[in-house]
Amino acid sequence: xxxxxxxxxxxxxxxxxxxxxxxxxPHGKRIRVVFNGETVADSSAVMVLRETRLPPVFYFPxxxxxxxLMTRTSRRTHCPFKGNATYWTLAAGxxxxxxxxxxxxxxxxxxxxLKDYVAFxxxxxxxxxxxxxxxxxxxxxxxxxxxxxxxxWLLRDAWDAHDTADLVARxxxxxxxxxxxxxxxxxxxxxxxxxxxxxxxxxxxDEPTVTEVRLSxxxxxxxxxxxxxxxxxxxxxxxxxxxxxxxxxxxxxxxLKELQEAGATDYAAMPMPFSDGQINVLTLVxxxxxxxxxxxxxxxxxxxxxxxxLLEVHAMRQTATTLLETYLGKQTGEQVxxxxxxxxxxxxxxxxxxxxxxxxxxxxxxxxSREAYLGLLNQFFECMAGAVLDHGGEVLKFIGDAVLAIxxxxxxxxxxxxxxxxxxxxxxxxxxxxxxxxxEREGRGEAPVEFGVGLHRGDLTYGNIxxxxxxDFTVIGAxxxxxxxxxxxxxxxxxxxxxxxxxxxxxxxxxxxxxxRALRGIRSEQEIFALGGN
Numbered sequence: 352x353x354x355x356x357x358x359x360x361x362x363x364x365x366x367x368x369x370x371x372x373x374x375x376x377p378h379g380k381r382i383r384v385v386f387n388g389e390t391v392a393d394s395s396a397v398m399v400l401r402e403t404r405l406p407p408v409f410y411f412p413x414x415x416x417x418x419x420l421m422t423r424t425s426r427r428t429h430c431p432f433k434g435n436a437t438y439w440t441l442a443a444g445x446x447x448x449x450x451x452x453x454x455x456x457x458x459x460x461x462x463x464x465l466k467d468y469v470a471f472x473x474x475x476x477x478x479x480x481x482x483x484x485x486x487x488x489x490x491x492x493x494x495x496x497x498x499x500x501x502x503x504w505l506l507r508d509a510w511d512a513h514d515t516a517d518l519v520a521r522x523x524x525x526x527x528x529x530x531x532x533x534x535x536x537x538x539x540x541x542x543x544x545x546x547x548x549x550x551x552x553x554x555x556x557d558e559p560t561v562t563e564v565r566l567s568x569x570x571x572x573x574x575x576x577x578x579x580x581x582x583x584x585x586x587x588x589x590x591x592x593x594x595x596x597x598x599x600x601x602x603x604x605x606x607l608k609e610l611q612e613a614g615a616t617d618y619a620a621m622p623m624p625f626s627d628g629q630i631n632v633l634t635l636v637x638x639x640x641x642x643x644x645x646x647x648x649x650x651x652x653x654x655x656x657x658x659x660x661l662l663e664v665h666a667m668r669q670t671a672t673t674l675l676e677t678y679l680g681k682q683t684g685e686q687v688x689x690x691x692x693x694x695x696x697x698x699x700x701x702x703x704x705x706x707x708x709x710x711x712x713x714x715x716x717x718x719x720s721r722e723a724y725l726g727l728l729n730q731f732f733e734c735m736a737g738a739v740l741d742h743g744g745e746v747l748k749f750i751g752d753a754v755l756a757i758x759x760x761x762x763x764x765x766x767x768x769x770x771x772x773x774x775x776x777x778x779x780x781x782x783x784x785x786x787x788x789x790x791e792r793e794g795r796g797e798a799p800v801e802f803g804v805g806l807h808r809g810d811l812t813y814g815n816i817x818x819x820x821x822x823d824f825t826v827i828g829a830x831x832x833x834x835x836x837x838x839x840x841x842x843x844x845x846x847x848x849x850x851x852x853x854x855x856x857x858x859x860x861x862x863x864x865x866x867x868r869a870l871r872g873i874r875s876e877q878e879i880f881a882l883g884g885n
Contacts (some may be wrong), residue, residue, distance in 0.1 A: 371499075371649025373402045373432050375410075375464065382409055384471055385478035389443040391471070392416045398468060399490075402432075403649060407490040410468035413454075417443075418469075426450045427589040429622050431648040432466060434458040435589025441475075443693065451475040459592050500529045501654045509658070515540065515665040516552055516561045522658070523554040523561075531647045532616060532639035538623075539566075539581060540662065542629045545672045547679055550669075580604050580620045584632050591620040594642055610636055617642025623655065625663045679744045682759070683824050686813075694822055697814015701763035703774040703806060704826070704834035705744060707735050707781070709752035710801035710842065728752060731800060734784035742777035747825055757826060763810065768857040771808065775858060775882065778804045778848045803841030807834035808853035833877070836870035840879060844868075852878040 378399045384392040394415035401407045414426050421439035428436045439452040454469035473479070479486040504525040512518035519538055526533045536554040548571055551564040570576050580591040593607055594600060596616040602608045608617060617637040635651075637643050675684030691697065709715075709731050716724050732754065736746045739756045746756045758770040758777075781804065789799040809830025815822045837849050844865060855862050861883040865874040 363418045371403045371646045371653070373400070373645055373649070375400045378409065379480050383480040383483075384411075384476050385480070386441060386448065386476050387444045387446040388477075389417070389420070391441065391443065391476075398464075400465075400470075406473075408470050410454075410465065410470050413467050413469060416469055421452055424450055425587065427587055428453075429546070429590035431590070431592060431619055431621060431643075431652055432459060432645055434592065441471075446477045448472075459735075460594075498683060499650045499653060501525060501650050504659055505654055505661075509661055512661070512665070515662060515669070516563050518661060518665060519552045519554055520561045526635075526647075526651070527556070529650070531635075531651075532637040532641075532643065533635060534638040535610075535634075535636040537634040538631070538662075541585070541629055542665050542666075542673070544673050547607070547750065564669075576657050578605050580606070580634070581632050584622050585630050586621060587622075587630060590622055591618070593618045596640065596642070603852065616640060619643060619648065621655070623659050623662070625659060625666070631659075631662070670672070677826055680747060682745045683747065686728070687824060691733065691814060691824070692822075694815050694817060694819055697824075698814055700757070700813035700826065701760045701809070702811060702826070703758040703760065703770045703808045704811070705739060705754070705756040705758070705774055705777070705806055706831075706834040707754045707765055707802060707804040708838055708840045710803065712752040727800070730788055731802070732784075734788060735781050735802070737805075738781035738784060739776045742773045742780065744773065744777055748823075755826070759813070760808075771806075771854045771858040774806050775850070775854070779882065782847060802847060803838045804848045805834050805836070805838030805841065806848070806850040806854050807837055808851065809833065809859075829873075833870060833873060836873055837877075837879065839871060840868055844879075844881065846881045848882045850880050850882070852880070855880045 357399075360800060375398055378397040380397070382392070382394040382397045383390055384660050387835055388852040392411045392415060394411045395545070396412050396415065398410045400410055402408075407795045418439075420441055420443050422442065424438045424440050426438040428438075430436065434455050434457060436453045437456050438450040439454075441448045441451045452469055455465045458465040473489045479489075482768070491847050504521075508521055508525070509518060512521055515538075519536065523533060523536050526536075534556050539549050540552075541549045542565075546567060547565050548568045549566045551566055553562040553564070571697050576582055581849045585588060591604075594617055595602070595607060595611040600607075600611065603610060610618060615636045615638050618634070619636075620632055620634040623633050624630050635643065672684065672688065675687055678684075679687065709728070715727065719727065731752070732749060735754045736749075736756070739746055742758075744758045746754060748755050758774045760770045785800055785802060792799060805831055809828070811826040811828040811830055815824050816827065817823050833851065836850055846865075849865075850858075850862065855864075855878070862880040863883050868879045869876050
């Protein structure tokens, strides 16, 4: 249970025992606050809240405050000792001070007498008077006493973590080594990802490793999420603090009942904002009889801003990797992250090139609504690009209704058919997927989807092209052009999949020779093959 140290209690001889302190005591003097010529608060019943490393704050009974000049706002902040703060904007005589007033309408019970009080930001007000005399500056900061091991941990150990999971493990170790009765720790970081809503990290005492769970966007509609403390916190409602081993324990979320039954005694869920305003959540669970002390949470609260920035660095690295993989592909994204970022940066590459195209796309786009056509395109790409990815290929780009992909080969002189086999297997898989899609479309009375796939093997230049300020990381070269021309032949030959002799030479089985064919824009004819069984 959070501790409150009264200013009137005798202090121990060794002040290092005090650690993090918080107190809420009568000030004993009349305080008047003036804003734009209006007295907005005037009271002889002012309370002063003192907290380690923070300036004392005057809290006024609402009965002595011009609440009629206040407008409640959506801003919320969280303190592990006091609870969630509500904010008001103050307006008087045509002048406005946004979020200049705050109060704790449902405070944590340890400071429950805060409930009917509000405070003002010192610098937002024009004049402060104490017993009629103007106060030129706020009272001095409450100096820290004792040693905070978490600050030293930030400087010595935390910065060296190689990823978020490692940082979570180190944080848990730091807390437990300092005597914090930590049983369980959870961290949820929202993720900029087309498939994932957030990534969760979990630490449990006596478990060897931190678990990492990827949460899809569907989680947002699940009952488990909607009935959890995470839902309101991520929406900006502040934090949650609940004692679980008291007779009148508030178990307003199902997880709290589960934790209580498992022997937990204290639960603290704190918002952890990033610099861009994104809210994440850190939760701590204790299982000792006294729960978390003010010293435990206070020392952690002191380092939260810096800890949040460290986590943000790791999250940004993960976000950058995710976005590059999503928009460029895994291997191409790695090339960019490794430093190939300037125009002209690149390397030579030998690969099987895949080029596919949706037949009749112009007519389809003219006969369908925009939403229906985009839906069809995405279904087609799931069939094509999904097959490429599932068979180890790299999708480089979507070109209108076409897909350019590669199956890289490390050694151009290696006759191994592995990449060719993977590309042909992906083409057959895509054909099966389109057949299934067409069965669904025909069941709805819709026309079937037709396509062409051209496969070719050759040398490419793999790198950055474009303008200095707008680049594209792709493949260029004669082999890429030839793959596109082979795909053009699919419609002429009445075949959905055609491959060149460069594929057939390393993968002769189950291929049907069609003879030499001229490719548009290519000087020499090439031997073309169809897949058997089509």
